[in-house]
Amino acid sequence: MKLASPLAEVDDSLYIESLRCFRCGLCRTGCPVFEVQRSEDWNTRGRILLIRGLVLKDIPPSQLLVDRLFSCTLCKKCEELCPSKVNVTQLICEARSRLADNGAPLLSSYRKQRESILSLGTITGRPPSPLSKLLGDVGWLTQCRSTVFHVGCVASYSYPLIARLALETLARHISLGTMGTEKCCGGVLQTIGYSKEFEKYAEENARLFEEKEVEEIVVLCPMCYNVFKSEYPWNIRVLHTSQVYEELLDIGKLAFTRRLDATVAYHDPCHLGRYAKLYDSPRKVLENIPGVKLVELECSRELSSCCGGPVRSSYTWVRDHLSDKIVRLADEAGASYLATACPTCFHNLYSASMLSDLQVKVVIIDELVGFAAGLVGEIPLYKP
Numbered sequence: 001m002k003l004a005s006p007l008a009e010v011d012d013s014l015y016i017e018s019l020r021c022f023r024c025g026l027c028r029t030g031c032p033v034f035e036v037q038r039s040e041d042w043n044t045r046g047r048i049l050l051i052r053g054l055v056l057k058d059i060p061p062s063q064l065l066v067d068r069l070f071s072c073t074l075c076k077k078c079e080e081l082c083p084s085k086v087n088v089t090q091l092i093c094e095a096r097s098r099l100a101d102n103g104a105p106l107l108s109s110y111r112k113q114r115e116s117i118l119s120l121g122t123i124t125g126r127p128p129s130p131l132s133k134l135l136g137d138v139g140w141l142t143q144c145r146s147t148v149f150h151v152g153c154v155a156s157y158s159y160p161l162i163a164r165l166a167l168e169t170l171a172r173h174i175s176l177g178t179m180g181t182e183k184c185c186g187g188v189l190q191t192i193g194y195s196k197e198f199e200k201y202a203e204e205n206a207r208l209f210e211e212k213e214v215e216e217i218v219v220l221c222p223m224c225y226n227v228f229k230s231e232y233p234w235n236i237r238v239l240h241t242s243q244v245y246e247e248l249l250d251i252g253k254l255a256f257t258r259r260l261d262a263t264v265a266y267h268d269p270c271h272l273g274r275y276a277k278l279y280d281s282p283r284k285v286l287e288n289i290p291g292v293k294l295v296e297l298e299c300s301r302e303l304s305s306c307c308g309g310p311v312r313s314s315y316t317w318v319r320d321h322l323s324d325k326i327v328r329l330a331d332e333a334g335a336s337y338l339a340t341a342c343p344t345c346f347h348n349l350y351s352a353s354m355l356s357d358l359q360v361k362v363v364i365i366d367e368l369v370g371f372a373a374g375l376v377g378e379i380p381l382y383k384p
């Protein structure tokens with residue numbers, strides 16, 4: 001008897017992509033949220049089944065569905081493990097869009113971020129301030145407009161010392177300016193299901209850069225880096241700070257004059273690693289610092305652990321568990337410093353280290369570079 005397959009007749013791109021999952025379960029070995037929740041509906045495979053249910057209208061756009069789909073950190077680790085190469089992050093973002101289109105209740109933290117980006121141009125709930133106000137006097141910056149430094153919301157509001165140090169280090173070797181008052185890249189809009197709003201926002205933001213005839217942007221935040229590089233409607237060259245440090249070291253412009261006799265473990269941020277495939281630049285920069293012994297965490301490069309940053313507001317316990325694990329891995333690797341290259345990862349790992357009994361100091365590579373280049377006498381800039 002031939003069984004009828006009503007499902008095969010569903011002409012929906014989301015549904016068709018979901019069919020590529022053949023439920024092998026390999027993603028369970030990598031999904032950070034499953035690692036904490038230990039239940040299939042918090043894992044990649046379970047989420048894909050829920051998405052099918054949403055498309056087939058078997059499952060209503062309920063709070064539970066919102067919860068399971070929004071708890072995904074979009075870390076892409078499952079995509080590295082999936083033998084069927086399911087584009088999980090695209091699938092989840094598209095499903096989030098459908099939920100938003102259906103008027104499903106958005107989690108309050110995301111609702112606030114969306115409102116803040118659309119009305120104020122930052123995710124912080126505060127209007128953008130001139131960078132000179134956030135970072136202190138940056139009068140020493142050149143008025144160069146062709147290359148601008150983009151700080152990003154997290155560093156400019158929460159870790160201005162790091163942003164300022166990165167800027168000062170770079171400004172010694174290259175001509176660069178800032179946008180004066182900068183707006184958020186808007187990437188969060190896309191990840192929470194508002195891609196049309198993101199497109200409009202990006203077009204408006206791109207116009208501001210074009211009016212200033214910007215040709216190149218140096219970015220501190222890996223999420224901004226990906227959004228500017230891959231999602232904005234322009235041809236502006238986008239570089240992450242670690243790439244610029246590497247380039248400056250290669251041509252002999254940046255020199256490290258101070259030693260740091262320490263074992264350093266590097267944590268790959270999802271947006272710099274799996275998204276942008278930038279694994280080597282930060283490592284090369286760290287290895288160039290005299291005295292640094294670079295060690296690898298048990299989970300690194302393509303299989304690095306997510307710090308849980310994207311879900312820190314709504315699923316704080318998930319973030320706490322994941323960030324604590326990375327700090328512990330650094331300790332097990334014998335590191336006295338845990339370095340990362342992302343202000344959001346820094347925020348989460350630093351928070352975890354403050355709650356931990358371990359002695360590992362969390363830093364961002366810009367701090368180590370600034371120290372080795374002689375711009376600051378002491379690190380970390382933010383102490384537990």
Ligand code: SF4
Nearest residue numbers: 021022024025027082
């Ligand atoms: S690894 Fe890929 S194919 Fe296997 S269950 Fe997970 S998403 Fe599906």
Ligand code: SF4
Nearest residue numbers: 031072073075076078
């Ligand atoms: S992207 Fe990350 S959090 Fe989301 S399902 Fe895949 S492994 Fe889990």
